[in-house]
Amino acid sequence: MTQTVDIIVPAEQEGTKAIVRNWLVKVGQRVEIDGPLVELETDKVTQEVPSPASGILAEIILDSDAEAEPGALLGRLIVGDAAGVSDSDAKVVEVSPPAASDAGTSGGEIQVSGLSPAVRRAVKEHGIDPATIVGTGRGGRITRADVDKVATERASAPEVAVPAAKASAPINPAPVTASVPSGPGQAKVIPHDRMRVAIAQNMLNSVTVAPHVTAVFECDFSAIMAHRKKHKTAFEKEGIKLTFTAYLIAACAEAMRAAPTVNSRWYDDRLEVYDDVNVGIGTALGDKGLIVPVVQRVQDLSLRGIASRLTDLTERARNSQLTAADVRGGTFTISNHGVSGSLVASPIIINQPQSAILGVGKLEKRVVVKEMGGVDTIQIRPMCYVSLTIDHRVLDGHQTNAWLTRFVETLENWVE
Numbered sequence: 001m002t003q004t005v006d007i008i009v010p011a012e013q014e015g016t017k018a019i020v021r022n023w024l025v026k027v028g029q030r031v032e033i034d035g036p037l038v039e040l041e042t043d044k045v046t047q048e049v050p051s052p053a054s055g056i057l058a059e060i061i062l063d064s065d066a067e068a069e070p071g072a073l074l075g076r077l078i079v080g081d082a083a084g085v086s087d088s089d090a091k092v093v094e095v096s097p098p099a100a101s102d103a104g105t106s107g108g109e110i111q112v113s114g115l116s117p118a119v120r121r122a123v124k125e126h127g128i129d130p131a132t133i134v135g136t137g138r139g140g141r142i143t144r145a146d147v148d149k150v151a152t153e154r155a156s157a158p159e160v161a162v163p164a165a166k167a168s169a170p171i172n173p174a175p176v177t178a179s180v181p182s183g184p185g186q187a188k189v190i191p192h193d194r195m196r197v198a199i200a201q202n203m204l205n206s207v208t209v210a211p212h213v214t215a216v217f218e219c220d221f222s223a224i225m226a227h228r229k230k231h232k233t234a235f236e237k238e239g240i241k242l243t244f245t246a247y248l249i250a251a252c253a254e255a256m257r258a259a260p261t262v263n264s265r266w267y268d269d270r271l272e273v274y275d276d277v278n279v280g281i282g283t284a285l286g287d288k289g290l291i292v293p294v295v296q297r298v299q300d301l302s303l304r305g306i307a308s309r310l311t312d313l314t315e316r317a318r319n320s321q322l323t324a325a326d327v328r329g330g331t332f333t334i335s336n337h338g339v340s341g342s343l344v345a346s347p348i349i350i351n352q353p354q355s356a357i358l359g360v361g362k363l364e365k366r367v368v369v370k371e372m373g374g375v376d377t378i379q380i381r382p383m384c385y386v387s388l389t390i391d392h393r394v395l396d397g398h399q400t401n402a403w404l405t406r407f408v409e410t411l412e413n414w415v416e
Contacts, residue, residue: 005053005077007037009062010324011070018042018068019194022119022144025057031077038075039143040068041194046145047324055079115142122147126154136321145320148193199290203349210266211392212347214359217404221363221382223414235307245281246307248334248360251410253277253298256332258406259399263331265353266394275299280330280351281310283317284340292351293317294330330354338362338384347389355394358407359387 009018021039025031034050037057041047055077062074115123115130119142123130126147133150135142192200224247235242256263256277264273277299280292293313295306316322333351338361348359366383369376386408390400 003079004058005055005079007049007052007074007077009040009068009070009072009074010047010049018070020062020064020066020068020074021046022064023060024048024141025051027057027060030054030056036141039145041145042198042324046143046320049074051077053077053079119144119147122151126151128154136319143320149320202352206349206352207347210350210352212350212389213392213397213400214346214348214387214389215397215400215404216344216346216385216387217408219384219386219408220368220412221384222412224411225382227414235304238304238308239311240304240308241311242303242307243310244363245334245336246303246310247411247414248336248358249279249281249295249298249306249310250301250303251407252279252332252334252358254410255403255407256299259395259403261395261399262356262388262390262403264355264394265331266355266391267353271355271394274331276331278329278331280327280333281314282333282335283314285318291317291322291327292330292333293322293326294328296329333357334360336360344385344387346387348387350389350391354391356388356390356400356403359389361385361387 018040019042021041023038024036025038031037031051031054033052033054036048037051038049039046040049058076058078060075062068062072068074119130122128122144123133128147128150130142133142133146136146221244224244228242228244228247232242261271261273263277264271276297278294278296279298280294282290282292284290293316295301295309295313298306301309313322313326316326330351332354335345335348335357337345337348337359341362343361343364345359345361348357350357361384363382363384365380368379368381368383370379370381371377386404388400388404388407
């Protein structure tokens with residue numbers, strides 16, 4: 001007795017559109033329950049959909065590059081008594097594109113046996129030896145995201161060193177580009193990838209629906225720099241990186257007490273103000289765009305707890321190892337644009353449907369006037385500009401300035 005089980009797109013996308021990136025199992029192949037079955041990609045993360053049961057993949061409904069809305073049918077499994085169901089019993093029709101045949105080792109060709117069809121196509125397209133790729137999938141499996149990461153790194157490198165044993169393998173140092181006449185002269189044409197298109201759509205939507213207003217304050221980092229210098233080594237012994245971002249996150253939680261409405265989401269029929277402060281951290285991925293991992297329930301964490309979670313999230317973000325849960329549930333976002341040199345960025349586009357976003361500029365020494373014992377003195381202090389960009393449908397100047405005032409006070413008066 002056999003039966004079929006539907007493979008469904010998880011309803012965990014928070015409204016973002018998913019694309020079928022790569023089927024990890026071929027039609028007719030067996031998969032065990034919770035085994036990796038298919039990869040989905042959103043503008044935030046690539047996630048694996050596990051098999052809902054043990055069985056044989058009978059049908060693929062949504063193939064590679066198809067849009068996958070939450071709850072949509074991806075495919076079907078055959079399950080049942082059938083520890084012994086054969087491929088012929090399954091009576092399936094493969095609708096995915098035919099996989100490239102395994103390449104042998106003769107003539108310096110790249111060995112692609114054991115890889116999924118999408119990964120095979122990618123390594124051949126970019127001329128990458130899979131043996132040089134560190135897999136981040138389950139059990140060290142190479143994913144399409146791993147191949148894309150290596151291809152991007154190779155394209156940005158000035159030269160690519162090719163081992164002598166692989167010298168005959170075809171090497172394409174950049175993604176598919178073309179030099180064609182465009183406008184006044186020659187131009188290099190770079191097709192948009194899915195993440196860049198999704199980011200563009202989200203940014204356009206945010207500035208279209210929300211009136212952005214930005215307030216800017218100055219902040220003296222002297223207190224937190226002294227605290228960090230005193231405790232950084234102790235944190236490192238525990239495997240925790242104590243960064244300025246950890247202090248910023250802690251100060252955000254404190255500032256929410258002064259203006260709780262900043263920690264909210266706007267919807268057409270309501271405003272949701274949250275008790276939990278879930279802070280997203282914009283993390284750059286080079287030319288691939290950015291991703292926003294979320295530190296959950298910051299209001300309940302110590303500085304050590306925040307730094308520990310932040311260390312884990314940022315490392316996994318840069319290694320393409322985040323899960324859907326890591327980027328879900330944010331109520332507020334920090335953009336630390338100063339790490340790349342800018343003093344002020346305005347407006348920083350709000351991560352919809354959130355109501356505000358914090359911008360942190362470059363930290364630099366400046367001459368400031370400080371009152372000491374009733375006397376004005378000129379001092380050199382580590383200063384930076386901090387900004388709060390708000391959705392003016394939700395917040396006014398009073399809440400904005402109250403939030404920034406508490407945020408700056410928390411950092412400038414940090415207790416040892």
